[in-house]
Amino acid sequence: MEIRNCIYPGSLNILIKELSDNEDFIKAVNQKQISARMKDRELILRFLAFYEKTYLKCKKGLGQFLNDFYTVYQNSDPVKIDEFKNVFKKCMKATLIVFGTNSFRLRSKTGGWNPRLNAAVYQVISSSFSEYELNQITKNADSIYEEYIDMISTDSKWTDSVTAQTAQTERIDYVFKTWKNRLDFCIRSSDKLDNPRVFSKQLKEELFRQNNKCNICNQEIKLLDDSAVDHVEQYWKGGKTIAENARLTHRYCNNTRSRTE
Secondary structure (H helix, E strand, O other), X not given: OHHHHHHOOOHHHHHHHHHOOOHHHHHHHOOOOOOHHHHHHHHHHXXXXXXXXXXXXXXXXXXXXXXXXXXXXOOOOXXXXXXXXXXXXXXXXXXXXXXXXXXOOOEOOOOOEOOOOOHHHHHHHHXXXXXXXXXXXXXXXXXXXXXXXXXXXHOHHHHHHOOOOOOOHHHHHHHHHHHHHHHHHHHHHHHHOOOXXXXXXXXXXXXXXXXXXXXXOOOEOOOHHHEEEEEOOOHHHOOOOOHHHEEEEEHHHHHHOOOOO
């Protein structure tokens, strides 16, 4: 990024420097010394490139993709600069609403959140929010969070694609398509339903504090993010998404249980 900063002077470079001081971005990234060697600015560049050109144009490698974006938008006019600025701010705020200071991370081997962000996760999560209004993300924050947890818990191909050989076109395609489909399902399902289908994160935390035993296997649930809140009377049978109809389970137990219950 330091080299790009030298060879691509212009309005885009000025904007990227400005956005690196955005408070929501700093909180979401939550990484000490991220500005060393301009790593924070490279993240912003990735966001802007994937927002504007989309992952479908990333066919010649990530480095070339970012350089091509810089070449085209190096001296963008004020209208384009304002567009980039506004969409970046919106997406950083959306990310912070959904994930807080654990944004752009995978789970560690001990089950908690990895203290270091993952750039491949960053570029897909952050840019995916650009397709929706902030109020859509906000009202679906809990279900989006649960969808992400489910994906990184059950889709080993996805997690492998963001941890090894991450610049390969096929891996980038899979990561973006998979997450965008899941995110779209969350948003569209909510738009079609009069009543919520996903229990709130607050309720899950309360149930976990009260009794962290799985209601399917009766074993202790060690970590909050390994749990899921299921309907006692299933939603498709008319069960309501209310506290009285909620039970805490292991995420794995809930995913593998019989759907005829």
